Amino acid sequence: MTEFLVRARGLTRRYPVPKTALFERTTYTTALADADLDVRSGSAVGIIGESGSGKSTLVRLLLALDTPSEGTVEFDGRPVDAAARAHDLHWLRRDTGIVFQDPYASLDPRMSVGRIVGEPLWALGIDGDRRARVRQVLEEVGLEAAMADRFPHEFSGGQRQRIAIARAVVHRPRLLVGDEPLSALDVTVRAQILELLSELRIRDGLTLVLVSHDIGVVQNLCDEVVVMKDGRIVEEGPTEKVLQQPQVAYTRRLLASIPVIEPGG
Numbered sequence: 001m002t003e004f005l006v007r008a009r010g011l012t013r014r015y016p017v018p019k020t021a022l023f024e025r026t027t028y029t030t031a032l033a034d035a036d037l038d039v040r041s042g043s044a045v046g047i048i049g050e051s052g053s054g055k056s057t058l059v060r061l062l063l064a065l066d067t068p069s070e071g072t073v074e075f076d077g078r079p080v081d082a083a084a085r086a087h088d089l090h091w092l093r094r095d096t097g098i099v100f101q102d103p104y105a106s107l108d109p110r111m112s113v114g115r116i117v118g119e120p121l122w123a124l125g126i127d128g129d130r131r132a133r134v135r136q137v138l139e140e141v142g143l144e145a146a147m148a149d150r151f152p153h154e155f156s157g158g159q160r161q162r163i164a165i166a167r168a169v170v171h172r173p174r175l176l177v178g179d180e181p182l183s184a185l186d187v188t189v190r191a192q193i194l195e196l197l198s199e200l201r202i203r204d205g206l207t208l209v210l211v212s213h214d215i216g217v218v219q220n221l222c223d224e225v226v227v228m229k230d231g232r233i234v235e236e237g238p239t240e241k242v243l244q245q246p247q248v249a250y251t252r253r254l255l256a257s258i259p260v261i262e263p264g265g
Contacts, residue, residue, distance in 0.1 A: 005175060005207045006039035006062055011071035013057050031057040033231045035071070039175075044201060044208040046218030046239065048254065049228035055211045058228070059177050062209070063096055064089055075175075094124050097168030101180035103160035107152040113138070113163055114148030120171045137166045141196060158189035162196065169200060176200070178210045182217060190214075194221060215255065219243055227251045 012035070014028040032054040039045050047055045060066040062073055064082035073080040075092055082089075097120075100106040107116055118134040120126070135145035141162040152160055161181065168176060178197070182190045198221055201208050212218050218225055218239060225242045227235040227250070235248040246252045 003040060004038045005041040005076055006037070006209075007074045008035060008037040008058075008062060009072050011035040011037075011058065011061050011073065012069045013054075013061060013066065014069045030231050032061070032068075035231075035233050037062075037226065037233070037236075039207060039209060040224075041076075041174075041207055042205060043224060044210065044222040046222035046225045047209065047211045047228060048213065048215060048218055048225060050254070051213070052230075053228040054231035055228055056179055057231070059098075059179055059209060059211055063098060063177060064092055065098075090124055093120075094126075094171060095174045096177065097171070097173040097175070098177045098179065099161070099164050099168045099181040102184050103157055103164050104152075104184070106164050107160060109152050111151075112148065113150055113152065113155075116152070116163060117148070117166045117170050120167065124171055126171055133170060134166075137170045138163075140200075141166045141169075142192075156189075157185055158192060161185060161189075161193055165193070165196065165200070169204065169206070172204065173206070175207045175209065178208070178212075180211055180213065182212065182214065190217075197221060215243065227254065 011032055012030065013032040014030050017027045017029055019026065035058055037058070047058065049055050057066070061068050061082070064080050067082040075095065080092060114131070114134050117137060118130050121130040121133060134148055138145050138147060143159065143162055143166070152163065155163065182193055185193060194217060197208065200206055210218065210222060222239050224237065225239045226233055227242065227248065229250050235242060235246065235251045242251065243255065246255060
């Protein structure tokens with residue numbers, strides 16, 4: 001195992017702008033520009049910034065859910081080729097999991113909770129008693145094993161996000177990515193899911209990358225923070241240092257505009 005579980009260099013992602021005329025030249029918009037990022041094994045890294053700052057684009061490229069226009073990604077020292085065939089990326093899928101923002105949209109309503117949570121085990125060909133593992137992980141995220149036979153519409157938003165987290169960790173990944181996993185939840189449920197993520201990180205030794213617009217969440221959960229603006233990383237470092245002594249004017253404006261939850265508050 002390397003010191004840095006994830007390393008990105010020069011990551012850039014450009015998208016073509018839809019043409020408004022038949023013979024118009026193709027132009028591009030840049031969602032991410034020349035981003036370098038190191039994620040230490042066992043650490044928790046928060047990525048913050050306004051909407052459209054490139055946060056989600058960055059994590060999608062880290063997980064090979066999108067292909068960079070330029071730049072490279074390494075996972076535990078191994079190059080990640082986002083253009084590879086799905087089968088050739090099984091090794092990366094085996095070691096990573098992701099939780100999305102909306103627990104209502106991220107779960108297939110036609111599938112039982114057991115099938116949803118267990119899907120990575122079957123898709124990745126992981127041996128063992130898969131049904132037992134599904135029951136186990138449901139209990140680990142604070143649900144009942146018997147809930148495996150029920151369907152997503154029978155659960156609250158907080159319970160659905162616990163199901164989504166169970167699916168993301170059922171195959172015991174080394175890296176868990178959360179793309180605004182708390183923003184669709186109310187304050188009380190958000191605190192419960194935050195505590196769950198903290199427990200999972202400590203118990204399972206997970207490396208965590210968390211995209212969030214909530215500075216308080218990052219402050220309480222993350223060791224390091226990355227600040228993004230207009231597709232670029234403008235500041236990064238230990239969370240306490242960046243949030244208490246920001247060096248960049250944009251970071252200071254961002255902190256001034258968003259309420260900060262004091263530790264223990």
